[in-house]
Amino acid sequence: MKLAGTDIFWECMVREGVEVMFGYPGGVLIPLLDAMLKYPIHFVLTRHEQGAAHAADGYARASGKVGVAMATSGPGATNLVTGIATAMMDSIPTVFITGQVPASLVGKDAFQEVDITGITLPITKHNYLITNASQIAETVREAFYIARSGRPGPVLIDFCKNAMLEEAEFIFPEKVSLPGYRPRIQATEESLEKASQLIAQAQRPVILAGHGVLMAGAMDELHQFAEKIQAPVAMTLLGIGSFPASHPYSLGMMGMHGEAYCNLAIQNADLIIAMGMRFDDRVTGNLRTYAPSARKIHLDIDPAEIQKNVIADVTLLGDVKTVLKSLTDKTAPKEHEEWLDQIAEWRTESHKRDILHWEDENKLYPAHIIRDFWEYTKGNAIVTTGVGQHQMWTAQYYRFDQPYRLITSGGMGTMGFGLPSAIGAWFAHKDKEVWVIDGDGSFQMTQAELATAVQEGANIKILIMNNQFLGMVRQWQEFFHDKRYAVTSISGPDFVKIADAHGIPAQRVTSPKDVLSAIEFAHKTPGVVLIDFHVEKEEDVYPMVPAGADLHDMLRRPLKNKSNPTSR
Amino acid sequence: MQYTMIAKMENKPGVLNRIASLFRRRNYNIESLNVGHTENPEISRMTIVVDGTPETVKIIEANLYKLVNVIDVQDLTSQPTVTRDLALIKVQATPEKRSEIASLADIFRAKIVDVASDSVIVEITGTEEKIEGLVELLTPMGILEMVRTGQVAMLRGKTQSGASLSDTY
Numbered sequence: 001m002k003l004a005g006t007d008i009f010w011e012c013m014v015r016e017g018v019e020v021m022f023g024y025p026g027g028v029l030i031p032l033l034d035a036m037l038k039y040p041i042h043f044v045l046t047r048h049e050q051g052a053a054h055a056a057d058g059y060a061r062a063s064g065k066v067g068v069a070m071a072t073s074g075p076g077a078t079n080l081v082t083g084i085a086t087a088m089m090d091s092i093p094t095v096f097i098t099g100q101v102p103a104s105l106v107g108k109d110a111f112q113e114v115d116i117t118g119i120t121l122p123i124t125k126h127n128y129l130i131t132n133a134s135q136i137a138e139t140v141r142e143a144f145y146i147a148r149s150g151r152p153g154p155v156l157i158d159f160c161k162n163a164m165l166e167e168a169e170f171i172f173p174e175k176v177s178l179p180g181y182r183p184r185i186q187a188t189e190e191s192l193e194k195a196s197q198l199i200a201q202a203q204r205p206v207i208l209a210g211h212g213v214l215m216a217g218a219m220d221e222l223h224q225f226a227e228k229i230q231a232p233v234a235m236t237l238l239g240i241g242s243f244p245a246s247h248p249y250s251l252g253m254m255g256m257h258g259e260a261y262c263n264l265a266i267q268n269a270d271l272i273i274a275m276g277m278r279f280d281d282r283v284t285g286n287l288r289t290y291a292p293s294a295r296k297i298h299l300d301i302d303p304a305e306i307q308k309n310v311i312a313d314v315t316l317l318g319d320v321k322t323v324l325k326s327l328t329d330k331t332a333p334k335e336h337e338e339w340l341d342q343i344a345e346w347r348t349e350s351h352k353r354d355i356l357h358w359e360d361e362n363k364l365y366p367a368h369i370i371r372d373f374w375e376y377t378k379g380n381a382i383v384t385t386g387v388g389q390h391q392m393w394t395a396q397y398y399r400f401d402q403p404y405r406l407i408t409s410g411g412m413g414t415m416g417f418g419l420p421s422a423i424g425a426w427f428a429h430k431d432k433e434v435w436v437i438d439g440d441g442s443f444q445m446t447q448a449e450l451a452t453a454v455q456e457g458a459n460i461k462i463l464i465m466n467n468q469f470l471g472m473v474r475q476w477q478e479f480f481h482d483k484r485y486a487v488t489s490i491s492g493p494d495f496v497k498i499a500d501a502h503g504i505p506a507q508r509v510t511s512p513k514d515v516l517s518a519i520e521f522a523h524k525t526p527g528v529v530l531i532d533f534h535v536e537k538e539e540d541v542y543p544m545v546p547a548g549a550d551l552h553d554m555l556r557r558p559l560k561n562k563s564n565p566t567s568r
Numbered sequence: 569m570q571y572t573m574i575a576k577m578e579n580k581p582g583v584l585n586r587i588a589s590l591f592r593r594r595n596y597n598i599e600s601l602n603v604g605h606t607e608n609p610e611i612s613r614m615t616i617v618v619d620g621t622p623e624t625v626k627i628i629e630a631n632l633y634k635l636v637n638v639i640d641v642q643d644l645t646s647q648p649t650v651t652r653d654l655a656l657i658k659v660q661a662t663p664e665k666r667s668e669i670a671s672l673a674d675i676f677r678a679k680i681v682d683v684a685s686d687s688v689i690v691e692i693t694g695t696e697e698k699i700e701g702l703v704e705l706l707t708p709m710g711i712l713e714m715v716r717t718g719q720v721a722m723l724r725g726k727t728q729s730g731a732s733l734s735d736t737y
Binding site: 179302 | 637
């Protein structure tokens with residue numbers, strides 16, 4: 001059957017299960033979007049292509065399906081770049097479609113022509129240029145397969161306009177033929193044997209759980225494994241939710257802003273069992289002094305992550321779910337009472353220093369807001385964040401017991417991720433509300449997407465931790481640059497008025513006594529709601545491992561609250 | 569130390585760019601890189617010589633495999649291989665000097681493939697050391713121009729191969 005390229009494309013998208021996509025139209029996309037009207041696909045018009053990319057990303061993270069975003073050629077395509085890189089760094093299954101000028105004009109510097117396959121080469125798992133209609137079906141099929149298999153990631157398809165308009169025989173390929181692509185690998189029996197021996201010998205084991213545990217859906221396996229060998233579980237930022245925060249073995253988040261007792265456990269461990277994580281510098285600190293007395297088992301699906309940052313004694317290649325299952329079967333039960341007692345001691349010390357357990361003295365601290373929010377939502381909310389202090393406070397104080405509830409940009413640390421990713425997440429869970437915890441800086445980066453959220457009738461609750469600073473950078477300036485606050489003071493607009501201009505109900509909160517009622521207001525008011533919390537301006541995220549310092553070398557919160565004169 | 573790897577890849581546009589981009593992005597030190605056709609028109613073959621340690625070579629191998637178009641990667645360093653490099657060397661040569669160059673070339677089993685009034689082009693094939701040897705002897709006569717292909721390598725004896733093009737899921 002001969003079909004136009006546009007129809008072939010949408011037939012393939014429908015067959016790949018695409019129901020919603022995010023994007024922005026433009027010259028070369030006109031025929032493609034015209035044909036789309038015949039197909040059951042909802043196209044969400046974002047206000048900027050970066051928003052579309054983050055929305056597709058948020059959709060993928062919340063649903064486990066492939067997220068799709070589309071942009072026109074030239075500036076549309078380049079506006080996706082930050083979002084593509086964000087998805088790449090966090091291994092998010094996404095497919096990006098960009099329009100391209102007709103193949104006959106490629107390379108001629110045509111109007112709105114940009115070499116987007118060249119630009120995205122290092123920030124995609126793979127990319128394609130479609131120059132004729134006969135390539136469409138195979139390319140779309142391969143793109144989705146590559147995006148979601150193995151270690152997932154973004155795939156970009158650059159689609160020449162002439163290929164949309166030409167006709168070609170439509171055959172949806174049943175199978176993908178990719179001779180060089182082998183996403184399925186399996187740990188050897190020998191390695192599993194070695195790993196179980198190391199576990200048997202260990203006195204002070206720590207499990208490091210990363211995003212890979214969630215990607216593989218290996219939460220139950222992790223739970224069984226941790227309980228069988230009685231080992232505490234530390235999580236990376238993206239691994240949050242892979243193990244219940246309220247479980248006694250949970251050490252919470254590790255790394256630069258990890259719990260002190262978590263980092264101390266890692267530094268004192270005699271065995272690290274790392275799974276689905278890649279020893280990012282924010283996780284390890286100084287590599288030379290990282291977990292110095294620990295032997296290391298590294299389980300990951302990507303062979304290129306093995307021995308990249310940390311040299312492992314045993315490497316287990318493969319999908320976390322299958323490998324962890326085999327490893328649990330091979331490993332004898334163990335007890336580590338003494339080790340867990342030691343960690344409990346560190347934990348007690350941490351609690352004393354934690355602002356969470358202090359009186360607020362009528363000041364509005366983000367930690368307290370997030371704790372109240374956690375209590376109000378019973379730990380079950382879907383939460384997206386921007387990047388910065390508010391993101392770390394969310395990771396620290398919203399104690400996620402469920403998987404796939406925290407949606408945040410980890411590797412790339414992309415400010416402005418919160419609102420657009422929430423729009424995507426809401427499309428994955430239209431029966432639920434999605435909460436955005438954002439900073440005033442992050443929020444302003446993609447504030448334009450408020451209009452998108454309203455147009456789509458999304459159920460999104462935005463909580464802005466407004467300290468009128470680019471707080472994380474300000475904190476570094478406070479600690480390491482004698483409080484010289486270069487370019488970090490940011491006077492935001494009146495967010496309540498911004499919300500009002502969009503028809504969004506909003507409240508400003510300046511006192512701790514109003515926090516709960518504002519959260520309740522957000523929950524009970526349908527649609528998009530915004531709460532602007534004017535928080536302590538110079539509050540810091542503790543603990544903090546300075547960049548490149550030893551993981552145990554943490555700046556801890558002083559035991560007495562620092563005098564914090566705010567000019568609010 | 570230098571390591572020699574061969575990578576077989578689908579013969580598609582942009583594949584060379586992907587490999588070059590990977591090496592640039594990950595900061596791997598390429599000594600030489602050669603790409604050409606194979607017995608199968610759908611597959612190209614690249615010989616890569618890198619400077620590094622056994623660990624870096626393993627990571628390079630893993631990263632090459634991550635490229636969707638790369639079918640097979642082999643580290644030939646510690647295996648019995650034939651490696652060859654080809655060079656064309658244009659040497660200053662007055663008619664009186666020609667015979668001296670010719671006899672030098674002869675010792676190295678090189679050939680004179682072009683003679684002009686005041687220069688000749690010498691073609692030599694061999695290992696890197698052999699070519700270096702000839703270059704050293706020709707230098708005093710005045711090398712006007714030189715081009716080298718970079719190494720190509722092949723395992724001796726039995727052919728090892730990775731997955732075939734029919735590998736599907």
